Amino acid sequence: MGSAPEVYAGLNDRLKGSAAEILFPTDGDKYTQAIARWSEHNIKRAACVVKVRSADDVTSTLSFIRENKIPFVVRGGGHSTSGSASIEDGLVIDLSLMRGVTVDKEKQTVRAEGGALWVNVDEEAAKYELATVGGTVNHTGVGGLTLGGGYGFLTGKHGLTIDNLLSVEIVLASGEQVTASSTSNPDLFWAVRGAGQNFGVATAFTFQAYPQTNPVYAGPLIFLPDKIPEVIAFVNKFHTANDGNQALMWGFSCPPPMNAPVLLTQCFHNGTEEEGSAFFADLIALGPVANLISMIPYAKLNSLLNSSAGFDGRKMFGGGAFKLPLDVGFVQSLFEEFLGFVQGKNEAGKERGMGQSLLLFETIPYNEVVKVGNDSMAFSNRGDYYNLATMFKWFDPSFDDEVRGFARTLLKKASQSAGVDQDEKTRSIEGVGVYGNYANADVPANEIYGGNAKKLGELKHKYDPENLFDRGTRLVPRPMVVVN
Known part of the structure; x- marks a missing residue:
């Protein structure tokens, strides 16, 4: 294989007649925009970006990749912080021009192309007058969230996004275009629901949708940290008080302009204002410093958290788990440890200035989630617990390693204290306690997939024997690729 210009010289011919866009570092702003990511931590200078417009474009590009042994990644919404959608010097298959969404009202289904964002679907x-289970931030990609699981405000009634996935149109490593569903390639369908990025390029998804005619009662209540005991008391009651139509996201941050610590809550009730205000009455009575709850259309619900998930800065997700009831002292200690890190200084004496970071307790009802067994599909994070998430945001690259280390330590401590730090024996039965979409790509497969990891490895050999798709959680050892 020759130099980069020589290698890619034949790509235009391979995509001749296609409307795909091929971009190189010499293409100025178009190229710069193409390699931009939600986290600056994951911006890498690809040698080439192919903005595909169809499954045929993907097949042609994969053929070129295989023949020339080019390292590559697939970019959907560009929201991942694991680095799996970015590459230095390799090729990016960019799905961002494939954002079409069609609805079959009669069948109550939604088909979204592989590059669609949740705002397009909503x-x-x-x-x-329909809705399906999507994410809680609407500028995330449909593909990444779905292939990794998918928790949303409708999970309490309808389960995970993958529980409502009817079929996936996917281009395999061979270039073959197939549909995976319960009746077509069912073993592949089992695998992609949780480990999809390891098996091909998903070019379209079809979801079950549900009637959503009414607006919803939703929005943030913001408290000072002195309300932690009272908020925890409400959270502990939430576990048994909800009927699946409610959700409560809550946690800690130090947002601008004051950069002072606050306790943020995001309330949701799928029903009337009277019902919602009654359900959250005890929280409202605590006297939040801001009450921004209102009745809004469901389509706007997943935009409420967008402001806390802006596109500037370096970011990293982390995931753990917690059980209810929570101990106030335990939460207070996590808050103080988190606050000490984001507002403190590193060993070199530099102020971290990470106040926009977030420690989030995702109290989303899981009764419907655990009705599906952990062996029913690759996804294996079903159990009697809730997700705990961190989203660290910083601007100085020298903080990268210490952020990663602190996040792991904090989340492990939280999960152990909550009794959901699973050992090897219980992971496949009780759930792994780690949401794969929050994990870094270097986490061992058994920590994300539990007892499903072995079967996934076998299916990987069947559908991608050369391990072409090697950028997600490693199901098999990554091959060594030599680029001349």
Whole structure:
């Protein structure tokens, strides 16, 4: 294989007649925008970006990749912080021009192309008074969230996004275009629901949708940290008080302009204002410093957290788990440890200035989630617990390693204290306690997939024997690729 210009010289011919866009570092702003990511931590200078417009474009590009042994990644929404959608010097298959969404009102299904964002799905489905289980931030990609699981405000009633996935159209490593569903390639369908990025390029998803005619009661209540005991008391009651139509996201941050620590809560009730205000009455009575709850269309719900997930800065997700009831002292200690890190100084004496970071307790009802067994599909994070997440945000690259180390330590401590730090024996039965979409790519497969890791490895050999798709959680050892 020759130099980069020589290697890619034949790509235009391979995509001749296609409307795909091929971008190189010499293409100025278009290239710069193409390698931009939600986290600056994951911006890498790819040698080439191919903005595909169809499954045929993907097949042609994969053929070129295989023949020339080019390292590559697939980019959907560009929201991952694991680095799996970015590459230095390799090729990016960019799905961002494939954002079409179609709705079948009669069948109550939604089909979204592989590069669609959740805002595209929410808004198109709303035109037909429908909704499906999506993420809680609407500028995330449909593909990444779905292939990794998918928790959302409707999970309490309808389970995970992958529980509502009817089929996936996917281009395999061979270039073959197939559909995976319960009746077509069912073993592949089992695998992609949780480990999809390891098996091909998903070019379209079809979801089950549900009637959503009414607006919802939703929005943030913001408290000072002195309200931690009272908020925890409400959270502990939430576990048994909810009927699946409610969700409560809550946690700690130091947002601008004051950069002072606050306790943030995001309330949700799928029903009337009277019902919602009654359910959250004890929280409201605590006297939040800001009450921004209102009745809004469902299509706007997943935009409420967008401001806390802006596109500037370096970011890293981390995931753990917690059980209810929570001990106030335990939460207070996590808060103080988190606060000490984001507002403190590193060993070199530099102020971290990480106040926009977030420690988040995702109290989303899981009764519907655990009705599906952990062996029913690759996803293996089903159990009697809730997700705990961190989203660290910083601007100085010299902090990268210490952020990663602190996040792991904090989340492990939280999960152990909550009794959900699973050992090897219980992971496949009780759930792994780690949401794969929050994990870094270097986490061992058994920690994400539990007892499903062995079967995934076998299916990997069947559908991708040369391990072409090697950028997610490693199901098999990564091959050594030599680029001349």
